[in-house]
């Protein structure tokens with residue numbers, strides 16, 4: 001029979017229960033025992049959902065209190081010494097690595113956190129030492145979770161990040177020179193012990209995630225697969241059978257290192273259906289194919305007909321016992337359940353499927369193949385009807401939008417003059433000092449702000465009352481910035497629930513949800529709005545607040561928008577229209593907003609594109625070139641409508657600019673602010689090597705953690721930057737927006753930032 005399998009389930013719970021519990025624990029409101037009990041309750045609830053849906057293979061150890069890669073860092077004894085020296089207990093040590101720890105005389109920043117492949121999820125980077133040794137934890141989380149499920153009568157398949165991916169996704173610690181992949185021999189014994197323990201606990205199979213196989217790997221990483229999996233093969237029955245799992249791309253270019261003697265190989269056939277034949281051809285003689293046919297990254301109902309055909313194609317070649325029907329990746333990237341959405345238009349809701357619904361889908365698909373379509377006739381018919389209704393719905397199509405797109409010309413992508421002309425006009429108007437200071441946009445989203453917004457959403461206060469409240473917040477933000485003596489102000493974004501959802505709620509062509517939360521990092525979640533049709537702007541979206549902010553401040557005020565590519569990437573996009581078309585529609589809507597802001601007296605406008613880098617196709621080549629072309633064009637289309645003396649800023653909070661520099665330069669933004677504080681100034685080198693001519697503010701401190709950087713630390717950062725950049729092109733700012741921070745630490749950090757900038761200003765204007 002064809003089994004159904006899920007590669008991972010969202011962790012937050014139906015009401016973001018995990019978020020609430022971890023934040024309550026951090027805030028000292030619940031005990032560690034309470035937190036762990038809540039986590040246990042959630043794991044069990046999530047296994048039950050999958051069991052009730054009829055899923056055959058249910059994952060365990062996909063759960064994490066903060067991040068699953070961080071779980072491995074701790075369980076493998078790969079904790080950098082700065083987190084072990086203070087004697088924190090294991091849970092607090094774990095959170096210290098995730099978010100830093102500054103309490104009772106202990107002061108450690110967090111480990112670096114970066115994007116998980118091309119998703120909006122972030123993982124904690126394994127951060128390794130020269131001569132790193134590994135040691136398996138006394139109670140590895142994978143074993144504990146397996147046993148926990150077993151006690152509840154549920155047999156699960158533990159999930160591990162594989163050794164090659166664990167190392168490849170890691171890095172050498174600051175001042176260390178080790179190439180992580182060289183640590184393979186040191187690491188493998190820990191996997192062996194862990195796999196043996198899982199086998200002893202009763203695990204028959206283990207899902208071993210090696211998604212790095214989808215990359216163009218450096219030779220050393222690629223060569224590491226063979227010894228690693230030969231080692232596992234040599235352990236025979238002492239360890240569970242391995243399901244070698246890849247996702248988010250095709251593995252055709254790396255088939256020469258695909259292990260032949262693993263029990264099963266999983267591939268993502270939603271992203272890359274075309275790899276099916278070649279992968280089958282490269283399987284070992286007994287290896288099972290796990291076919292990823294239900295999308296782990298989007299919320300559209302699965303096309304049953306197509307998914308079943310794909311699985312059947314595999315069955316024809318391999319037989320029913322050598323095929324598993326699975327989700328394409330973990331369902332981590334999808335919301336918990338559609339059942340929570342009480343306000344969605346019924347017509348549109350019928351097009352969606354969230355994690356809990358996908359569990360039913362994958363079980364249905366497996367059943368259809370095993371028992372024949374008659375066994376699930378009703379489900380197949382209902383599915384075909386939904387898909388047909390969506391395809392023919394008038395709500396997806398807007399001829400006016402298409403007409404405007406057809407009229408875009410080359411001139412629309414270009415500013416009136418080149419940068420040197422623009423910057424001198426801007427300088428005349430703005431009159432900024434050397435090393436101008438600014439922030440990235442948002443100020444703390446306080447409990448009070450959320451509460452008032454919640455009351456407004458529920459109709460407990462009127463729009464006028466809510467607007468008044470927001471004005472008061474803006475006023476307060478301006479006052480604080482005056483006191484801090486920053487140079488370019490922001491209004492603070494108090495009116496925004498999220499930088500993407502806010503725009504989704506104001507654009508035609510979008511729909512949005514009330515409960516469809518997806519984990520972004522740690523306890524932080526996003527509610528991606530859903531693009532269902534052609535996009536247009538019915539009315540200005542941000543002008544009211546920015547105009548008000550301008551009217552009450554003596555210093556230049558920066559308007560704040562989310563760029564077209566980021567709006568696209570952090571939404572659930574349509575799957576029936578190419579992403580470039582959706583980006584262009586967003587760009588045209590934003591272009592009107594940019595011009596409206598300028599005409600309302602906003603002289604500096606920041607168009608954030610933090611997701612531009614994350615959208616870069618994972619492999620170099622034609623696809624990447626094409627992406628960069630349309631993504632850069634979308635940004636330029638959204639910003640090029642302004643006069644020369646309007647200063648366009650853009651912001652990027654994900655580093656790794658090496659393979660990406662030319663695209664950033666091609667945006668032609670007057671000022672860039674980029675995340676830098678954790679990347680050891682190395683990333684700046686590319687800006688020097690390429691003689692980047694425009695202005696740039698590499699972040700001087702990490703905002704993801706409540707830790708306050710000292711003035712000296714910030715000065716050291718600035719000094720490092722000056723080794724690479726000219727004083728007249730340097731701006732001083734934090735790494736990213738401050739919405740997740742408390743006011744206390746925000747003010748303290750910004751005081752230090754402004755003082756550091758002033759010290760350099762004094763030094764350089766002598």
Ligand SMILES: Nc1nc2c(c(=O)[nH]1)N[C@@H](CNc1ccc(C(=O)N[C@@H](CCC(=O)N[C@@H](CCC(=O)N[C@@H](CCC(=O)O)C(=O)O)C(=O)O)C(=O)O)cc1)CN2
Nearest residue numbers: 120450451453454497498499500520523524525526570740
């Ligand atoms: N979309 C997106 N992706 C991104 C980022 C981003 O800002 N947006 N930033 C980067 C890092 N990721 C981040 C992701 C989320 C958050 C974040 O702060 N999320 C908030 C939720 C933001 C939000 O939508 N807030 C809503 C709803 C708030 C809420 O929980 N309301 C309560 C009720 C109010 C209360 O009493 O608190 C409820 O609904 O139950 C609002 O402010 O209106 C959180 O998890 O806490 C920050 C950074 C990368 N990716």
Ligand SMILES: [Zn+2]
Nearest residue numbers: 610653736737
């Ligand atoms: Zn940012």
